[in-house]
Structures are given as C-alpha cells and as structure tokens.
Amino acid sequence: MQNNPLARFLDDLKSFFLRDGNIRRIFRIVFVIIGGGVVFLDLHVWRTGWVGVVGFVIGGVGGFASRAQQLGIRPFESPPYPRGWLNGRKPIRMKNRGDSDRSQ
Numbered sequence: 248m249q250n251n252p253l254a255r256f257l258d259d260l261k262s263f264f265l266r267d268g269n270i271r272r273i274f275r276i277v278f279v280i281i282g283g284g285v286v287f288l289d290l291h292v293w294r295t296g297w298v299g300v301v302g303f304v305i306g307g308v309g310g311f312a313s314r315a316q317q318l319g320i321r322p323f324e325s326p327p328y329p330r331g332w333l334n335g336r337k338p339i340r341m342k343n344r345g346d347s348d349r350s351q
Contacts, residue, residue, distance in 0.1 A: 268321025270312040279313070282306020 264274055285302025289295055315322050 265323050268324030269316050270309075270323070272316075275309045275312045275316070278309025279306050282309060 264270060270278070282302045282305035285305065286299045289299035289302060312322070
C-alpha cells in the first residue's frame with residue numbers, strides 16, 4: 248500500500264466514484280440533472296452566460312459517461328500498456344498516392 252495519505256485518499260475517492268472503468272450510474276444521473284439545472288438557472292435567473300457553460304460541461308460529462316457505458320467503453324480505466332511505452336514509439340509514415348518513388 249501507499250504511505251502517502253493524499254494518494255490513499257485519491258485512490259479511495261476513485262473507487263467511490265468509478266466502477267469498471269466508468270462513472271457509477273448514480274453519479275452519471277446526478278451530473279446530468281445538476282448540469283441541466285445549472286443551465287436552466289443561468290438562462291432564467293442569473294443571466295451570466297459562463298455559469299451556463301459550466302452547467303453544460305457538467306451535464307456533458309454525465310451524458311458522455313452514460314454513452315460510454317452503453318457502448319462498453321471504459322474511459323477512466325488504466326491503460327493496458329506500461330507507462331512511457333507510447334513515448335518511445337515513432338509514428339509510421341505512409342506514402343501518399345501522389346508521391347512518386349523517382350528522385351529528380
């Protein structure tokens with residue numbers, strides 16, 4: 248286990264909010280409802296504009312997490328490859344159709 252209390256707290260928080268690599272169902276529903284409520288309050292009560300954008304983002308996180316759950320995608324799961332593996336790989340360049348092999 249980790250001796251760092253902050254790391255332990257973050258691991259506990261992650262296990263509380265996430266299940267099977269996705270946000271738990273109750274929190275997805277809460278995000279969508281709170282996000283929609285904030286957008287509604289901003290449009291009809293506060294009239295600031297930026298608070299509505301924050302509410303839209305909160306609702307969007309809940310909505311996209313629900314879509315990811317339906318499709319079986321696990322966006323918050325740790326990657327299956329070791330740390331730093333992608334940094335050492337060089338991208339493969341493909342030749343375009345218009346490129347010719349002849350040098351002039």
